[in-house]
Amino acid sequence: MPPTRSREPDAEGAALETDLAGVPEKSPRRRPERAPKPRTGPEPTVYPIDLEDRIDPDAAKVMRRLVKGGYEAYLVGGGVRDLLVDITPKDFDVATSARPDDVRRLFRNSRIIGRRFRLVHVLFGGGKVIETATFRRAPQQADNDSEDLLIRTDNVFGDAHEDALRRDFTINALFYDLEHHVVLDWVGGMPDIGRRTVHTIGDPSVRFREDPVRILRAIKFSARLDFGISPEVYDAMVECRAALARAAKPRLFDELLKLLRCGSAHRALWLMWEIGLLDVLLPELSTYLADQPEEEDTLWRLLDAVDTVTRERGPLDDVVLVTILLAEPLKEACNGARDRVDAAYRFLEAIVDRLNVPRRIAEPVRRVVAILPRIESGRGGRFERSSLYPVIREVADLYAAAHGEEVEPRTEEERREGEAAAAPAKKRRRRRRRPDAG
Numbered sequence: 001m002p003p004t005r006s007r008e009p010d011a012e013g014a015a016l017e018t019d020l021a022g023v024p025e026k027s028p029r030r031r032p033e034r035a036p037k038p039r040t041g042p043e044p045t046v047y048p049i050d051l052e053d054r055i056d057p058d059a060a061k062v063m064r065r066l067v068k069g070g071y072e073a074y075l076v077g078g079g080v081r082d083l084l085v086d087i088t089p090k091d092f093d094v095a096t097s098a099r100p101d102d103v104r105r106l107f108r109n110s111r112i113i114g115r116r117f118r119l120v121h122v123l124f125g126g127g128k129v130i131e132t133a134t135f136r137r138a139p140q141q142a143d144n145d146s147e148d149l150l151i152r153t154d155n156v157f158g159d160a161h162e163d164a165l166r167r168d169f170t171i172n173a174l175f176y177d178l179e180h181h182v183v184l185d186w187v188g189g190m191p192d193i194g195r196r197t198v199h200t201i202g203d204p205s206v207r208f209r210e211d212p213v214r215i216l217r218a219i220k221f222s223a224r225l226d227f228g229i230s231p232e233v234y235d236a237m238v239e240c241r242a243a244l245a246r247a248a249k250p251r252l253f254d255e256l257l258k259l260l261r262c263g264s265a266h267r268a269l270w271l272m273w274e275i276g277l278l279d280v281l282l283p284e285l286s287t288y289l290a291d292q293p294e295e296e297d298t299l300w301r302l303l304d305a306v307d308t309v310t311r312e313r314g315p316l317d318d319v320v321l322v323t324i325l326l327a328e329p330l331k332e333a334c335n336g337a338r339d340r341v342d343a344a345y346r347f348l349e350a351i352v353d354r355l356n357v358p359r360r361i362a363e364p365v366r367r368v369v370a371i372l373p374r375i376e377s378g379r380g381g382r383f384e385r386s387s388l389y390p391v392i393r394e395v396a397d398l399y400a401a402a403h404g405e406e407v408e409p410r411t412e413e414e415r416r417e418g419e420a421a422a423a424p425a426k427k428r429r430r431r432r433r434r435p436d437a438g
Helices: 057-068 078-084 100-106 160-165 189-195 206-210 213-225 230-245 249-261 265-275 275-282 283-291 299-314 318-334 340-355 360-375 383-384 387-400 412-422
Strands: 045-048 072-076 093-096 110-113 117-122 131-135 175-179 182-185
Touching: 057 072, 057 093, 057 100, 057 131, 057 318, 072 078, 078 175, 078 189, 093 100, 100 110, 100 117, 100 131, 100 387, 131 249, 175 318, 182 189, 206 213, 206 230, 213 230, 213 249, 213 265, 213 275, 249 318, 249 340, 265 283, 265 299, 275 283, 283 340, 299 318, 299 387, 318 340, 318 360, 340 360, 360 387
Parallel strands: 093 131
Antiparallel strands: 045 182, 072 093, 072 175, 110 117, 117 131, 175 182
16 A cells, blocks of 8 residues: 655745746745645555656646645546556546645636536646546435436535545546555456446446436447447446436537547447437437448448548547538438528427537538538539638548548648638627718
């Protein structure tokens, strides 16, 4: 087990180092260092692993400052998981025993955010943010004041082991102790990392009814990490799939976008269809797939093309991703319509309402699908001067790649134009002319 973390102030009583953002601290009234409090609760299984060289240096500075101030502080969640499976993490999140106001006092380069649960963002140059959260515990039934299991409040502070146990999957509940170079495991996450398996903490049915969006997260981790799903979790996903209709619509759409961006969209959508999630979230797409001949695989080849581009140059624009996902059933709905834009509008209306799709995405998708046949047949004409043309071109390129056709490489400037075209346009305010004097 790791030794008790304690550190005595140096003989000179020196002030803490300068602020992490590079701004010198005002040192006359610094709090003295405090010995860290010992961990409470059950002891974790400890795995000696040195990950220090792969941890973001600013995240390491945050953890060391918190420990020096007398608090527990660990790297947590997806950052630890990704390091253990040899993936570069997108984010390095820190969990600590310090309360938000305590963290704010330690870091002048920080701000407290959040209403439902207060977090601290420690800010560094270049827009980097190290998210620092106080340990929480899972809410008790009395905290939610509800007969069902759906979590409606999650803002109760707790200890490190309680913070681990409240998380969704074992592979996401590992804590890394930077000071002692060990992984702390309260939930059996390390064996699941070794087995390359997605498994919930506790009863899967209970965890999915507490938060149905966890079903989509299980698919995301399975697809992105190329992990299997344990039989108990798979059965619970099928059993609880209808509960997704009760989840917050913006969260559902956000998780759907994450599945499309993860570089394994083909595997993710296949799992959604196999488990029956498309029947709940996108019945229009599920019906289209069910009606297609077995040899018809255009959607899957399109998703393969998306995954190839994502792995080569990062996630595509959200408008492009949603267009590719819905293009085939949308084209079918628009075939023979005198007004293709109106037909696309009517097809998408239920989807927009069900998933709360933002207008900045829904409107371009309608127009792109309506215009796409003209572009593909070489009759672009005036549409080639449209602000949406770069997005249409991206979609057309993905179709070409899906059908094995040669795609002309796009320049960086063209890609930037496409991203700018997909971004919501800002209304320009017209300035009134002042009447001439005299």
